[in-house]
Amino acid sequence: GVTEAGNFEGKNILFLSELPEDRAFAAEVSLESYLDKLSADVEKLRASRELRPKPYLDDKxxxxxxxxxxxxxxxxxxxxxxxxxxxxxxxxxxxxxxxxxxxxxxxxxxxxxxxxxxxxxxxxxxxxxxxxxxxxxxxxxxxxxxxxxxxxxxxxxxxxxxxxxxxxxxxxxxxxxxxxxxxxxxxxxxxxxxxxxxxxxxxxxxxxxxxxxxxxxxxxxxxxxxxxxxxxxxxxxxxxxxxxxxxxxxIGPLEFAGSGSVRVSVRVAGRSDNRIQTIVEVTLADGWHVQSNQPLADNLIATKISSVSEDWQFENATYPPADEAYLSFQTDPLSVWSGTVQIPVEFKTAGEPDSALQLNLQLQACNDELCLLPENVQLELPLGLVTG
Incomplete structure (x- = not known):
């Protein structure tokens, strides 16, 4: 209770020494009545405290x-x-x-x-x-x-x-x-x-x-x-x-390639037993393209996905249909992707994985005038995301 000596540096700091249920039982009143009285007392204390000078507020x-x-x-x-x-x-x-x-x-x-x-x-x-x-x-x-x-x-x-x-x-x-x-x-x-x-x-x-x-x-x-x-x-x-x-x-779920002309990301699409379904999304800037997974000439770089994780085995990738295109410096047709391409990819694990899911995307970004050097883009999904 409140005393002249106080309980902290000569002053009294009010606190509940017992649970409300126990106080109500000791006072032989209902818990609801006790809480109503306690609420009224707290409001009186709050009104009194509002009269004190308030501390400065750093609101910059x-x-x-x-x-x-x-x-x-x-x-x-x-x-x-x-x-x-x-x-x-x-x-x-x-x-x-x-x-x-x-x-x-x-x-x-x-x-x-x-x-x-x-x-x-x-x-x-x-x-x-x-x-x-x-x-x-x-x-x-x-x-x-x-x-x-x-x-x-x-x-x-x-x-x-x-x-x-x-x-x-x-x-x-x-x-x-x-x-x-x-x-x-x-x-x-x-x-x-x-x-x-x-x-x-x-x-x-x-x-x-x-x-x-x-x-x-x-x-x-x-x-x-x-x-x-x-x-x-x-x-x-x-x-x-x-x-x-x-x-x-x-290395993360989002990377860039082709001097910024290609944006690549991966996300979890679903899980089942020891398998995980992901979506690899490739977004190309206007005027840029990559070869599909099945280019029409042996000297062209296919866009393909593979796993680089020990715990995760590449199962399959569902590559979308490609467009046929002709470049100004080439007479033969090309099998290409442009715009935004989504590739569903499935991986499996033999047991409880201990590492993140890492995958590699091989590609070569080109426009109507030139092709940049081939690149291998590594993406990673943290372990917490792939295991749920």
Whole structure:
């Protein structure tokens, strides 16, 4: 009960020492009556507390922090098949783009509060937001997000890139005027560094647009910090992940090929006993095509799927009918796919799988003027998705 001595630093903190059922029994009243009285007492306490000065509320919107949440929501919406998460990510991204980005000056602000902008964006704001826009592009296929990410990255390079030694500074030259030194945010600690996220965005933009300038900048960035990465690799965890993806290509349920002209994804369509049915979807940009699984000449690269998982055996793929096409530089007909192609693929496992389902898609992207080099695109479905 309440005492003069109190129960915490000379004051009384009220709490229920017994269950409501026990208190009602001891007072010889019904539980309903006891709860009604308890509710009335709680309302009196709440009214009294409302008279106290309220603590300050930090209600500012920080661009980089919101960008991280946008990335998380977009990925969660896809993995958990929760459209409300993806909708929330899109709403937040639209809000930041409309209110924190100045399209005329190509300038991003860091803080938004009560409709007012303050503090120029730092490297992390540009890098994190560009990454979130790329994630939305991957999850929706809407090129608007790709273009917005590209605008952010182009501005980031213009404002933060060190043209003498490589890598990105943390602040712009103007913001560094009063600083002793212009720092580079490079260590991956509780949050990925601005440079590591920037490197990831550059690499992903290259794979999605085919513009080599982004690949060259990513290469230079990794070279800038190479000596430190070798000496203290534990301080560059996210950077090393970005480097691996840049060098070998990332592996997941969504990948890109053909310098961004081909988008490839895989999803689970069904499960039965020791089998899993998947859908591999290949989307080609306008004007591009790939050979079907049965090309009409021996020197052409067939588009085919195979398994690269030890636990999963390729059973069959149901390839769709192909179109007959003629190219400007070839007189013989071709058996090709264009637009969006869906290929049902079935795999089986002998027992309880211990690894993710990985598959390989062989293809060669071509248009009416040229063919790019043949590619092997690796896709992966995490173990949790394939086993349900």
């Amino acid at each position: 919107v920080i661009t980089a922090w919101n960008a991280m949440m946008i990335t998380t929501l977009a990925q969660a919406g896809s993995i958990l098949e929760e459209s409300r998460f993806l909708d929330a990510a899109i709403t937040a991204a639209e809000h930041l783009w409309m209110h924190a980005w100045d399209p005329n000056e190509k300038h991003l602000f860091r803080i938004l509060r009560d409709g007012k902008l303050s503090e120029s964006g730092k490297l992390r704001d540009y890098a994190y937001l560009s990454q979130s826009m790329l994630t939305l592009y991957d999850e929706t296929g809407d090129e608007l997000w790709l273009k917005r990410s590209q605008s952010l990255v182009d501005s980031m390079v213009e404002k933060f890139w060190d043209r003498q030694q490589g890598g990105f500074f943390s602040v712009t030259e103007n913001d560094a005027a009063d600083l002793i030194a212009r720092h580079k945010d490079r260590f991956d600690e509780s949050l990925p560094s601005g440079n590591s996220v920037a490197a990831s965005s550059l690499s992903k933009l290259y794979r999605r647009t085919g513009q080599h300038i982004y690949a060259r900048l990513a290469d230079q960035l990794f070279q800038t910090f190479a000596a430190e990465i070798v000496q203290i690799p534990t301080s560059y965890g996210y950077t090393l992940k970005a480097l691996q993806d840049h060098r070998d290509g990332s």
